[in-house]
Amino acid sequence: MERNSHRQLANMKKSLFDQGYLDQEQFTQLEELQDEANPNFVEEVVTLYYRDSARLIQNIEQALAEKNPLDFTKLDNYMHQFKGSSCSIGAKKLKNECTQFREYCRTGNGEG
Amino acid sequence: MGVAAAESQFHVLAVDDSLIDRKLIERLLKTSSYQVTTVDSGSKALEFLGLQENDSNTPHETSVCPKIHQEVGVNLVITDYCMPGMTGYDLLKKIKESSSLKNIPVIIMSSENVPSRISRCLEGGAEEFFLKPVRLSDVSKLRPHLMRTKCCNQENEENKCWNQEKQVNIESSEIESQTAAQSNNKNKRKAIDEGISPDITRPRYNGHSLVSNHL
Numbered sequence: 001m002e003r004n005s006h007r008q009l010a011n012m013k014k015s016l017f018d019q020g021y022l023d024q025e026q027f028t029q030l031e032e033l034q035d036e037a038n039p040n041f042v043e044e045v046v047t048l049y050y051r052d053s054a055r056l057i058q059n060i061e062q063a064l065a066e067k068n069p070l071d072f073t074k075l076d077n078y079m080h081q082f083k084g085s086s087c088s089i090g091a092k093k094l095k096n097e098c099t100q101f102r103e104y105c106r107t108g109n110g111e112g
Numbered sequence: 113m114g115v116a117a118a119e120s121q122f123h124v125l126a127v128d129d130s131l132i133d134r135k136l137i138e139r140l141l142k143t144s145s146y147q148v149t150t151v152d153s154g155s156k157a158l159e160f161l162g163l164q165e166n167d168s169n170t171p172h173e174t175s176v177c178p179k180i181h182q183e184v185g186v187n188l189v190i191t192d193y194c195m196p197g198m199t200g201y202d203l204l205k206k207i208k209e210s211s212s213l214k215n216i217p218v219i220i221m222s223s224e225n226v227p228s229r230i231s232r233c234l235e236g237g238a239e240e241f242f243l244k245p246v247r248l249s250d251v252s253k254l255r256p257h258l259m260r261t262k263c264c265n266q267e268n269e270e271n272k273c274w275n276q277e278k279q280v281n282i283e284s285s286e287i288e289s290q291t292a293a294q295s296n297n298k299n300k301r302k303a304i305d306e307g308i309s310p311d312i313t314r315p316r317y318n319g320h321s322l323v324s325n326h327l
Contacts, residue, residue, distance in 0.1 A: 029245070032248065048132050049132055052130075080194065087223055087244060
């Protein structure tokens with residue numbers, strides 16, 4: 001039973017790596033930090049990340065809703081935070097999206 | 113694993129406004145057997161180090177400062193650059209401007225690779241600049257800074273006693289005999305792995321007869 005779920009997990013990870021969602025190197029670093037003394041490290045970090053991201057996304061949505069005018073500085077700040085945490089966890093695709101978003105902020109591109 | 117067991121653990125203060133990065137750096141440092149304290153802002157870092165901001169609303173705390181610092185014994189500060197309020201650079205400057213804290217090595221981290229920022233930090237006194245995400249290989253770079261400052265701090269503390277606070281002279285002679293015993297052990301180890309820097313030798317010439325063994 002356990003072997004199956006291990007294999008499933010391995011497959012899932014591999015597809016995330018291959019599709020560029022997850023940065024293999026960074027995620028592996030996280031896994032290396034997990035050991036017998038800290039068996040749930042990865043889980044804890046990922047959970048924190050989800051919670052943090054949910055909060056950030058809410059803030060971003062709110063900021064986007066205040067349309068006239070769009071507060072690009074605020075949005076850029078949120079994006080910086082989001083990008084930072086995505087980077088630390090290896091969420092590669094998300095990090096790239098953040099970078100793109102920040103470019104839009106920088107150029108004042110509301111449509112983007 | 114217990115090679116350096118006789119020497120007390122190095123204490124690192126990690127400063128980052130991001131919870132995830134704090135968790136990560138804490139884990140990285142603990143894995144490398146350092147004692148870690150994390151705070152989420154520069155002002156809390158200074159508070160922990162025993163240095164209050166001068167224009168704060170809490171003047172009564174300033175008198176307590178030096179005691180706290182000495183009891184806490186932080187050997188290295190690693191801080192994020194981008195933080196609201198006080199940036200990592202501001203924190204670096206405050207530490208380097210403080211007579212009691214300026215010998216503590218400071219490392220700056222940032223997710224952004226901005227060369228001008230990096231050189232500004234290094235010129236401001238930062239020992240190293242790490243790009244995020246920080247890896248285990250980066251953390252291993254901390255050790256030489258910690259090793260160098262640990263023995264420097266002990267010497268500097270003794271020098272300060274002699275030059276400044278006369279009432280502490282009584283304590284310092286006790287410390288001297290303790291350090292003498294300790295540094296005998298340390299000298300043997302240091303002979304193996306130390307890259308000798310002039311900073312270490314200079315204060316020792318102030319009168320430690322033990323030094324000749326070490327060099």
